[in-house]
Amino acid sequence: MIPSFSVDHRAIVPGIFISRVDEVGNGMVTTYDIRLRRPNIEPAIDVGAMHSLEHIIATFLRNDPDWKDEVIYWGPMGCLTGFYLLLKGNRSPQEIYDLILRAFKAVGDAQSVPGATAKNCGFYLMHNLDMAKWYAAEFVDYLTSNSENPVIFEYPKTERLITDDGQQFYDS
Numbered sequence: 001m002i003p004s005f006s007v008d009h010r011a012i013v014p015g016i017f018i019s020r021v022d023e024v025g026n027g028m029v030t031t032y033d034i035r036l037r038r039p040n041i042e043p044a045i046d047v048g049a050m051h052s053l054e055h056i057i058a059t060f061l062r063n064d065p066d067w068k069d070e071v072i073y074w075g076p077m078g079c080l081t082g083f084y085l086l087l088k089g090n091r092s093p094q095e096i097y098d099l100i101l102r103a104f105k106a107v108g109d110a111q112s113v114p115g116a117t118a119k120n121c122g123f124y125l126m127h128n129l130d131m132a133k134w135y136a137a138e139f140v141d142y143l144t145s146n147s148e149n150p151v152i153f154e155y156p157k158t159e160r161l162i163t164d165d166g167q168q169f170y171d172s
């Protein structure tokens, strides 16, 4: 593993950030935090909207002809302030900016939530497409108006927390 830094959550703003890079076989896998909310300052994302954003954007990413073979994982953060995206390779956040913008624009175009059925989902009643569209539109506006702002691409770093029993702390 390539050692990862820790992030000072008090200083996080929304954006597209690299949280870690791992060597896997002969290649690399990069984990991005796609952060929509300022932790502990703004209210976290509505859980039904979070779930719908998970379904719609996972489906979008895994069907995109240019990116589907690069996608390893898309899923929600437990703190409900954003999403994890794992991609093959080691691209900068700026290199995936257009992909993320298109993914969230796709939420605005969605007529329904894919896979929101008892057969395809672990809690198919817990969806909220209208709220998902609201969060997505807000994030698209934010990314667009801050496209030249470096703070949306680089995390505020800090030392990694050591727990009381001496373990290094991780949240994913």
Ligand SMILES: [Zn+2]
Residues within 6 Å of the ligand: 051, 055, 120, 121, 122, 123, 124
């Ligand atoms: Zn589901």
